[in-house]
Amino acid sequence: GENVEQHPSTLSVQEGDSAVIKCTYSDSASNYFPWYKQELGKGPQLIIDIRSNVGEKKDQRIAVTLNKTAKHFSLHITETQPEDSAVYFCAAKRTSYGKLTFGQGTILTVHP
Amino acid sequence: DVKVTQSSRYLVKRTGEKVFLECVQDMDHENMFWYRQDPGLGLRLIYFSYDVKMKEKGDIPEGYSVSREKKERFSLILESASTNQTSMYLCASSFSGQGVYTEAFFGQGTRLTVV
Numbered sequence: 001g002e003n004v005e006q007h008p009s010t011l012s013v014q015e016g017d018s019a020v021i022k023c024t025y026s027d028s029a030s031n032y033f034p035w036y037k038q039e040l041g042k043g044p045q046l047i048i049d050i051r052s053n054v055g056e057k058k059d060q061r062i063a064v065t066l067n068k069t070a071k072h073f074s075l076h077i078t079e080t081q082p083e084d085s086a087v088y089f090c091a092a093k094r095t096s097y098g099k100l101t102f103g104q105g106t107i108l109t110v111h112p
Numbered sequence: 113d114v115k116v117t118q119s120s121r122y123l124v125k126r127t128g129e130k131v132f133l134e135c136v137q138d139m140d141h142e143n144m145f146w147y148r149q150d151p152g153l154g155l156r157l158i159y160f161s162y163d164v165k166m167k168e169k170g171d172i173p174e175g176y177s178v179s180r181e182k183k184e185r186f187s188l189i190l191e192s193a194s195t196n197q198t199s200m201y202l203c204a205s206s207f208s209g210q211g212v213y214t215e216a217f218f219g220q221g222t223r224l225t226v227v
Contacts, residue, residue, distance in 0.1 A: 043220050
């Protein structure tokens with residue numbers, strides 16, 4: 001089955017800096033890669049996703065890149081703000097099969 | 113506004129008890145999932161269901177069972193609760209369909225403590 005590895009497990013940055021979280025996956029048939037943000041006391045919520053036919057996608061301060069050959073994808077947050085502090089999860093799945101496999105999570109702390 | 117609702121935010125149960133965690137979604141989704149969240153381990157899939165009365169084992173099904181009698185409701189059952197099942201439990205749902213990149217919507221979680 002699919003295995004997703006996520007690094008780092010914790011990340012601390014100053015407000016205004018950039019943050020990068022990296023994930024690798026094992027199943028070459030995976031073709032959908034979402035990123036979820038989990039705030040304290042809440043369930044994870046989708047913030048951005050990328051399909052395997054796209055190398056990069058951007059949404060305001062958030063961007064995701066995908067390298068299918070190397071089987072890794074990354075989340076980039078620019079101009080970080082304290083409200084970006086949360087746990088971030090990457091995930092991978094095949095669109096033909098409903099199961100999402102998650103990474104271990106990254107605790108991001110943005111210091112004012 | 114889409115919604116996945118878990119019946120309890122916090123539960124405390126005794127070892128050996130039978131525990132029911134309930135999840136309801138109002139989006140007419142075919143797929144429903146139960147995940148367990150533990151620090152450093154991420155979200156691990158316990159069971160999922162792609163249709164009424166259908167279920168498939170996830171990565172860590174031991175000690176758990178599920179029930180899906182209606183499309184909107186998916187129940188997780190701990191047959192005999194043990195202390196190593198103390199965890200945060202998350203329910204999720206999504207649309208199904210070939211070639212559809214479907215977002216999973218999560219409930220707020222149930223923090224279960226087994227004493």
